[in-house]
Amino acid sequence: MPFADIIGHERVVEIFRRSIKSGKTSHAYIFEGPAGCGRRKTALSLIQALFCSQVDDDACGVCPSCRKVAGNNHGDIHFIEPLPEKRDISIAQLRDLQRELALRPYEAPRKACIMEPADRMNLNSANSFLKTLEEPPGNALIILLTENADMLLPTIRSRCQLVRFAPLSSESVMLLLKRNGMDDTAASLLSQLANGSMQRAAELDSDALAQRHEAVIKHLATLSLDRVATVFTASEELGGNRDETLELLDILLSFARDMIHLASGCSDIINTTIRPTLEGLVSRLNLERTLQLAEDILETRRSVQRNANVKLALDHLFIKMAGAIA
Ligand SMILES: [Zn+2]
Numbered sequence: 296m297p298f299a300d301i302i303g304h305e306r307v308v309e310i311f312r313r314s315i316k317s318g319k320t321s322h323a324y325i326f327e328g329p330a331g332c333g334r335r336k337t338a339l340s341l342i343q344a345l346f347c348s349q350v351d352d353d354a355c356g357v358c359p360s361c362r363k364v365a366g367n368n369h370g371d372i373h374f375i376e377p378l379p380e381k382r383d384i385s386i387a388q389l390r391d392l393q394r395e396l397a398l399r400p401y402e403a404p405r406k407a408c409i410m411e412p413a414d415r416m417n418l419n420s421a422n423s424f425l426k427t428l429e430e431p432p433g434n435a436l437i438i439l440l441t442e443n444a445d446m447l448l449p450t451i452r453s454r455c456q457l458v459r460f461a462p463l464s465s466e467s468v469m470l471l472l473k474r475n476g477m478d479d480t481a482a483s484l485l486s487q488l489a490n491g492s493m494q495r496a497a498e499l500d501s502d503a504l505a506q507r508h509e510a511v512i513k514h515l516a517t518l519s520l521d522r523v524a525t526v527f528t529a530s531e532e533l534g535g536n537r538d539e540t541l542e543l544l545d546i547l548l549s550f551a552r553d554m555i556h557l558a559s560g561c562s563d564i565i566n567t568t569i570r571p572t573l574e575g576l577v578s579r580l581n582l583e584r585t586l587q588l589a590e591d592i593l594e595t596r597r598s599v600q601r602n603a604n605v606k607l608a609l610d611h612l613f614i615k616m617a618g619a620i621a
Pocket of ligand 1: 358360
């Protein structure tokens with residue numbers, strides 16, 4: 296994404312804009328800052344701006360080069376991280392990288408590499424990388440990401456320009472969450488709890504969603520027409536205002552979709568964490584009743600959208616569900 300779209304690191308971005316304009320960018324940077332604050336995005340923006348020939352001090356965001364960087368499929372950008380199951384970035388990985396960087400770029404003016412987390416180079420691999428850092432082959436740009444630059448060897452640090460990233464402000468987190476499509480209430484709440492990290496916000500968000508799924512499943516399992524109170528308790532505790540109810544109905548729909556898959560013998564489902572419960576429900580319903588259930592949920596969703604009384608619509612749906620599951 297172009298610098299112009301970066302939220303929360305205006306000072307850093309301004310420095311990069313100036314150094315690009317004057318042609319004085321460094322060949323190696325250390326981006327230091329907390330996880331989830333936007334180091335990687337900013338690294339990609341810097342590369343995008345250096346690769347793009349349309350704008351002086353930023354990326355245009357629309358030319359083929361910019362689109363490839365944004366789509367994560369630009370052949371001249373190399374990512375280095377520890378291989379799966381490995382703690383360290385190995386000498387072999389860095390040798391491969393050196394070979395790659397020495398090749399002529401496919402289409403960009405130079406090659407670029409992002410290493411994350413750079414502090415996972417061990418003593419041997421870090422030492423093997425010093426020469427590359429000092430004189431990157433083909434004028435390549437190397438960006439090392441770390442949460443703490445002190446964890447890198449002094450010989451690595453001295454060969455790079457250090458750029459410090461502060462945690463995001465809660466306003467920035469809120470703006471970013473809203474830009475990702477989150478509604479105002481949730482974005483405002485999460486941004487207060489996220490400690491300036493989009494990564495933390497995402498974890499909190501999935502925690503909240505997991506709790507919500509658990510609550511829904513718990514009520515579904517107790518629904519019974521013989522004990523009609525279970526129906527009203529479910530609708531009371533799971534429902535809420537119109538938006539909350541629509542969100543609940545979306546969760547129910549995703550469950551129903553998975554149940555249809557399971558009932559038709561396909562094991563590929565979205566809500567994998569509650570697979571046993573969904574399988575249990577499917578064993579009590581046949582495919583026809585599962586399809587009917589999905590249709591009932593859709594119909595309820597349509598009427599809630601059309602301003603039906605939310606509580607009554609939900610009561611009605613849960614009665615049907617209790618009848619189906621019984
Ligand atoms: Zn461009």
